[in-house]
Amino acid sequence: MARTRAQRRHHEWRLKAMRRHYNNARSCSSTHVGMVYHTPCSCSCWMCGHQRKNHGMNRQEVRARLRYTD
Numbered sequence: 001m002a003r004t005r006a007q008r009r010h011h012e013w014r015l016k017a018m019r020r021h022y023n024n025a026r027s028c029s030s031t032h033v034g035m036v037y038h039t040p041c042s043c044s045c046w047m048c049g050h051q052r053k054n055h056g057m058n059r060q061e062v063r064a065r066l067r068y069t070d
Contacts, residue, residue: 012037
């Protein structure tokens with residue numbers, strides 16, 4: 001099923017309404033809510049950031065890579 005413009009707008013409205021209450025939204029201005037909508041994670045520390053960047057590949061990826069290397 002193709003996603004329609006109305007469906008995308010609905011999800012955008014729904015997520016912005018939820019993320020309006022996030023702590024990193026600062027004030028409730030539409031600019032800050034839009035920034036939090038696009039980037040809900042407020043930091044990139046080792047707990048919040050990309051898992052592969054901080055901890056390397058997970059076990060499934062390591063096994064898959066070993067299976068196909070000679």
